[in-house]
Amino acid sequence: MLMTMKKNTDDSRDLKHSKIQSxxxxxxxISAHILLAEDNPINQKLAxxxxxxxxxxxxxxxxxxEAVDKFITSSGNFDLVFMDMQMPEMGGVEATRHxxxxxxxxxxxxxxxxxxxIQDHSNSSFELAAxxxxxxxxxxxxxxxxxxxxxxxxxxxxxxxxxxINMDIFLKVIEKWI
Amino acid sequence: xxxxxxxERLELEEEEYIELLKLFVLTCRTDINKLRSAINSNNxxxxxxxxxxxxxxxVNLGLQEFLELxxxxxxxxxxxxxxxxxxxxxxxxxxxxxxxAMINS
Numbered sequence: 001m002l003m004t005m006k007k008n009t010d011d012s013r014d015l016k017h018s019k020i021q022s023x024x025x026x027x028x029x030i031s032a033h034i035l036l037a038e039d040n041p042i043n044q045k046l047a048x049x050x051x052x053x054x055x056x057x058x059x060x061x062x063x064x065x066e067a068v069d070k071f072i073t074s075s076g077n078f079d080l081v082f083m084d085m086q087m088p089e090m091g092g093v094e095a096t097r098h099x100x101x102x103x104x105x106x107x108x109x110x111x112x113x114x115x116x117x118i119q120d121h122s123n124s125s126f127e128l129a130a131x132x133x134x135x136x137x138x139x140x141x142x143x144x145x146x147x148x149x150x151x152x153x154x155x156x157x158x159x160x161x162x163x164x165i166n167m168d169i170f171l172k173v174i175e176k177w178i
Numbered sequence: 179x180x181x182x183x184x185x186e187r188l189e190l191e192e193e194e195y196i197e198l199l200k201l202f203v204l205t206c207r208t209d210i211n212k213l214r215s216a217i218n219s220n221n222x223x224x225x226x227x228x229x230x231x232x233x234x235x236x237v238n239l240g241l242q243e244f245l246e247l248x249x250x251x252x253x254x255x256x257x258x259x260x261x262x263x264x265x266x267x268x269x270x271x272x273x274x275x276x277x278x279a280m281i282n283s
Contacts, residue, residue: 041205042201042239043234043235
């Protein structure tokens with residue numbers, strides 16, 4: 001059976017990027033939901049302060065394992081992930097691998113349920129989409145080593161920023177990926 | 179320490195930066211104690227790991243003197259010159275004391 005797949009608003013609800021309404025001084029504004037995985041408490045607090053000041057909703061994780069758990073518990077409901085590379089218990093590389101595996105699994109599940117929906121409503125004219133959601137994961141690295149970007153892309157990350165962090169760097173990378 | 183320059187560079191308010199400094203002092207004191215234990219048990223790898231973490235915090239807060247000392251801690255640990263590491267740890271501790279006094283004043 002030949003099927004044309006197109007995004008369906010009801011069935012692919014969990015595939016959409018979440019945009020959370022948050023109040024600011026000018027009224028309501030749309031703000032992205034960011035997962036920040038950083039083990040160093042000072043760096044975590046600093047990064048969170050900057051991101052919150054910029055109007056983003058931030059959830060923190062103290063290591064890679066916690067980041068994966070939070071990502072999965074929220075059904076991948078983040079717009080972007082900042083991932084420190086060196087963390088105890090589980091580092092950024094492994095955490096990214098787990099997240100990408102979960103996303104692939106989720107996409108397959110959604111495809112199956114969408115295909116079933118088409119079969120169940122074979123007389124209706126609506127079409128469904130196999131829309132793969134991939135949340136951007138941005139590495140936080142300590143050193144700008146040559147080849148770092150390639151390494152990050154290889155393991156399923158989308159980009160990287162080097163420490164020291166600052167507001168400009170954060171805003172530029174968020175603007176690029178959200 | 180030019181506090182104004184530091185918090186302005188990060189586009190933070192003074193109170194926010196002080197809050198971070200307090201956390202820095204608290205965390206570093208714990209780390210320096212762990213580092214001393216690692217020196218005493220002759221574990222340069224662990225010393226270097228702790229020093230690396232100290233370096234990461236200092237660089238983000240723009241604390242240049244702490245950064246230089248953390249680099250010395252890390253380098254001497256890598257070179258397995260733990261006596262020099264202990265000296266640098268002592269200096270790091272003294273600087274922490276000075277920052278604590280400044281915060282409390």
